[in-house]
Amino acid sequence: MVTFGTLSQxxxxxxxxxxxxxxxxxVMRDDGxxxxxxxxxxxxxxxxxxxxxxxxxxxxxxxxxxxxxxxxYSDRALPLFxxxxxxxxxxxxxxxxxxxxxxxxxxxxxxxxxxDPDSRLTPYVYxxxxxxxxxxxxxxxxxxxxFDLLDFVPKDGQGLNPMLQNPGMVFHPPTLFLGYIGFTVxxxxxIAAMTTGTTDASWIKKTRAWNVLSWIFLTVGIIxxxxxxxxxxxxxxxxAWDPVENASFIPWLASTAFIHTAxxxxxxxxxxxxxxxxxxxxxxxxxxxxxxxxxxxxxxxxDFGATGLGGxxxxxxxxxxxxxxxxxxxxxxxxxxxxxxxxxLSRESTFLFNNVILLALAFATLLGTVFPFLSxxxxxxxxxxxxxxFNQVNTPLFLVLIAxxxxxxxxxxxxxxxxxxxxxxxxxxxxxxxxxxxxxxSGIRMxxxxxxxxxxxxxxxxxxxxxxxxxxxxxxxxxxxxxTAAPRLLWRMRRRYGGHLVHLxxxxxxxxxxxxxxxxxxxxxxxxxxxxxxIGEYELKYENFRKYEKLNRTIYAATxxxxxxxxxxxxxxxxxxxxxxxxxxxxxxxxxxxxxxDLYVTMPGISRNGDITLKVAVNPLLVWIWIxxxxxxxxxxxxxxxxxxxETP
Amino acid sequence: xxxxxxxxxxxxxxxxLLVSPDIGLALSESEVSESLLCFAxxxxxxxxxxCGGGDQMPAAISRMxxxxxxxxxxxxxxxxEFGEEILTIPPKRGFNLVAYIGPFxxxxxxxxxxxxxxxxxSSAGTHADRGADGTASPPPLGDADRRRVEEAxxxxxxxx
Numbered sequence: 001m002v003t004f005g006t007l008s009q010x011x012x013x014x015x016x017x018x019x020x021x022x023x024x025x026x027v028m029r030d031d032g033x034x035x036x037x038x039x040x041x042x043x044x045x046x047x048x049x050x051x052x053x054x055x056x057x058x059x060x061x062x063x064x065x066x067x068x069x070x071x072x073y074s075d076r077a078l079p080l081f082x083x084x085x086x087x088x089x090x091x092x093x094x095x096x097x098x099x100x101x102x103x104x105x106x107x108x109x110x111x112x113x114x115x116d117p118d119s120r121l122t123p124y125v126y127x128x129x130x131x132x133x134x135x136x137x138x139x140x141x142x143x144x145x146x147f148d149l150l151d152f153v154p155k156d157g158q159g160l161n162p163m164l165q166n167p168g169m170v171f172h173p174p175t176l177f178l179g180y181i182g183f184t185v186x187x188x189x190x191i192a193a194m195t196t197g198t199t200d201a202s203w204i205k206k207t208r209a210w211n212v213l214s215w216i217f218l219t220v221g222i223i224x225x226x227x228x229x230x231x232x233x234x235x236x237x238x239x240a241w242d243p244v245e246n247a248s249f250i251p252w253l254a255s256t257a258f259i260h261t262a263x264x265x266x267x268x269x270x271x272x273x274x275x276x277x278x279x280x281x282x283x284x285x286x287x288x289x290x291x292x293x294x295x296x297x298x299x300x301x302x303d304f305g306a307t308g309l310g311g312x313x314x315x316x317x318x319x320x321x322x323x324x325x326x327x328x329x330x331x332x333x334x335x336x337x338x339x340x341x342x343x344x345l346s347r348e349s350t351f352l353f354n355n356v357i358l359l360a361l362a363f364a365t366l367l368g369t370v371f372p373f374l375s376x377x378x379x380x381x382x383x384x385x386x387x388x389x390f391n392q393v394n395t396p397l398f399l400v401l402i403a404x405x406x407x408x409x410x411x412x413x414x415x416x417x418x419x420x421x422x423x424x425x426x427x428x429x430x431x432x433x434x435x436x437x438x439x440x441x442s443g444i445r446m447x448x449x450x451x452x453x454x455x456x457x458x459x460x461x462x463x464x465x466x467x468x469x470x471x472x473x474x475x476x477x478x479x480x481x482x483x484t485a486a487p488r489l490l491w492r493m494r495r496r497y498g499g500h501l502v503h504l505x506x507x508x509x510x511x512x513x514x515x516x517x518x519x520x521x522x523x524x525x526x527x528x529x530x531x532x533x534x535i536g537e538y539e540l541k542y543e544n545f546r547k548y549e550k551l552n553r554t555i556y557a558a559t560x561x562x563x564x565x566x567x568x569x570x571x572x573x574x575x576x577x578x579x580x581x582x583x584x585x586x587x588x589x590x591x592x593x594x595x596x597x598d599l600y601v602t603m604p605g606i607s608r609n610g611d612i613t614l615k616v617a618v619n620p621l622l623v624w625i626w627i628x629x630x631x632x633x634x635x636x637x638x639x640x641x642x643x644x645x646x647e648t649p
Numbered sequence: 650x651x652x653x654x655x656x657x658x659x660x661x662x663x664x665x666l667l668v669s670p671d672i673g674l675a676l677s678e679s680e681v682s683e684s685l686l687c688f689a690x691x692x693x694x695x696x697x698x699x700c701g702g703g704d705q706m707p708a709a710i711s712r713m714x715x716x717x718x719x720x721x722x723x724x725x726x727x728x729x730e731f732g733e734e735i736l737t738i739p740p741k742r743g744f745n746l747v748a749y750i751g752p753f754x755x756x757x758x759x760x761x762x763x764x765x766x767x768x769x770x771s772s773a774g775t776h777a778d779r780g781a782d783g784t785a786s787p788p789p790l791g792d793a794d795r796r797r798v799e800e801a802x803x804x805x806x807x808x809x
Contacts, residue, residue, distance in 0.1 A: 235697035349767050352763045353763055356759035356762075357756065357759075359759065360752055361752075371748045378744055381733075383734070383736075384734065384739070385738070386738060388683055388738045389739065389748070392738070393748075393752050394752075522677050522679055
């Protein structure tokens with residue numbers, strides 16, 4: 001199976017190189033037969049990469065520890081589910097996963113274009129996809145193969161890092177990768193549009209689903225990563241501005257900017273050069289993100305499987321950047337749209353400002369991430385840039401972003417009138433002001449928290465007002481009842497309201513972040529059996545202690561009774577786990593989550609006499625981060641559900 | 650009747666007035682530890698330390714908090730022990746200022762460029778009230794016409 005996997009990998013590389021050769025000949029000789037051959041080669045890459053992936057999966061399932069990658073990330077005791085997901089636990093498997101998914105996406109692009117085989121764009125699209133595939137397959141075949149063998153056969157593997165044995169971590173890396181990989185398709189279309197001088201919005205329309213879907217995957221990946229950090233790392237937070245977290249967040253910001261201005265190009269046929277630049281930037285940041293995740297160049301909590309591939313990634317990034325910028329400069333005159341915007345007060349203008357803020361945030365995050373390198377290169381001093389820095393720099397930018405999120409969707413296209421502004425914004429502004437007064441009266445004095453909640457109220461107010469007015473308008477025209485008009489409106493204008501749902505989700509995420517960071521309570525203490533620790537309105541009583549075996553771990557669990565006002569409302573099990581093959585015990589988080597707040601408990605210490613050390617936190621409103629994230633994803637999905645040709649109004 | 654702009658200004662001023670300075674709360678261990686790295690794990694913030702090697706640092710922080718020391722005093726103690734590399738936030742001086750000022754400079758530059766572009770692209774000022782063909786814009790709609798337009802718009806399939 002090792003030979004089969006290796007051969008499949010090499011066959012995939014050969015087909016990807018053939019794809020490029022055939023397509024180059026096809027476009028140079030203007031011969032459709034070569035293009036047809038190139039298309040078939042691209043589909044063959046998918047078949048071969050699939051076989052290689054099946055081979056690696058089989059090697060994990062069959063405990064073939066002579067394979068160095070399997071021995072590094074699995075062992076006999078590892079549950080079946082995690083054996084399969086160990087596929088992408090390290091660098092080599094992640095590269096194969098990248099190549100495999102990109103090959104499947106490429107085959108899907110070929111399938112989608114089956115009715116339009118003579119399109120001017122498609123040969124160049126396939127060429128870019130083939131080129132990107134060749135890069136990853138070259139790394140797999142020549143530099144970092146998951147099928148490399150050890151000189152001996154170990155009795156057992158080293159096992160999967162216990163922190164990766166968590167459902168959130170199972171889906172977090174692949175969803176992030178799906179997001180990164182997905183943006184290769186719009187990038188390929190953009191390159192094709194620039195090469196062929198296709199100045200209309202056809203490439204934007206064709207890639208809209210790819211853009212939004214990739215954005216959804218990035219969003220899901222980021223949320224799952226935060227959730228994993230929250231329940232697994234045990235430090236009480238969900239986002240540490242770790243370099244690898246930032247690596248996913250930066251392309252998310254760039255792609256969010258692109259999704260907004262792509263709408264303008266679709267609607268008004270303007271900002272073509274800007275959109276080309278944005279998708280180029282998004283793709284480069286995705287490659288940069290993959291490079292950061294698996295190169296080991298930065299110290300990170302994600303150092304699970306890093307080896308030195310930095311040079312290859314940097315070379316690929318340089319080629320893609322130089323090529324992209326050259327094409328952009330060459331096609332600038334063709335794509336330039338003069339006198340595009342009509343007023344400062346128009347949706348186009350607010351989208352432009354929204355782009356500026358999103359890109360400033362991306363720049364701030366990127367600068368903070370690479371600043372240790374910059375500093376060392378320029379001053380010889382390697383400084384550390386951590387969470388407090390990012391919070392300090394990014395929070396004001398985020399607040400501006402939230403404010404503009406409320407403004408953008410309600411300003412009319414082309415040119416808004418003062419009457420339009422008054423009609424759309426007076427009520428939400430009053431609502432926000434009322435919310436601020438109530439919050440102030442209820443004792444909230446922290447300026448950032450107050451401002452953040454007020455802005456959230458403003459954005460929620462604008463969305464709510466817009467939807468209610470639209471429902472009333474529909475009712476007036478169709479005579480439907482509210483409960484019929486609302487869902488029908490939501491469905492019929494799903495692209496518009498999908499976007500609003502995303503914004504509403506963002507508001508909830510911000511509410512959760514603000515509440516949990518501004519009003520967090522913490523306590524720590526060592527308890528003997530029968531003793532209690534108080535935090536906020538809770539009291540935790542140490543009731544029982546037990547030790548037991550489960551799957552591949554030994555668990556030490558303390559049962560804690562949870563009391564409020566003297567009444568028992570439940571119990572929590574604080575755990576420390578000793579995994580087979582793990583060098584250190586892990587602290588498991590015990591959580592009592594409500595819409596109001598999370599009670600978060602970890603047990604960092606157990607003494608010989610049975611006393612336990614507890615770290616406890618109350619994180620207000622934190623669950624709204626996950627709910628808001630879910631709503632953002634739901635909104636994104638709603639927005640890309642295609643319309644049927646005949647759809648009832 | 651107060652003009653709309655004045656109403657907006659009043660709302661803005663009232664909102665800003667509500668944003669009062671933070672009231673000092675008791676300093677917690679995590680507020681200090683988030684500004685420090687674990688001395689045993691290079692690059693790992695003390696607040697998410699997984700190695701346990703830095704256990705002495707939280708103990709020292711707790712002790713100093715108990716003695717009533719401020720966050721700055723505690724951080725200075727650790728800088729004295731391990732150097733500035735122990736901090737998760739670069740001191741605001743010298744080249745480090747690039748990291749602090751850079752993003753806001755980019756934001757201001759971006760906003761300025763956006764304003765200039767819109768000004769350049771727009772016909773505001775010179776052609777504000779003229780259509781594409783250079784003719785004057787149509788007169789404002791009456792109430793009845795406006796209602797009809799709004800009804801028609803409510804049926805209009807606006808996508809974004």
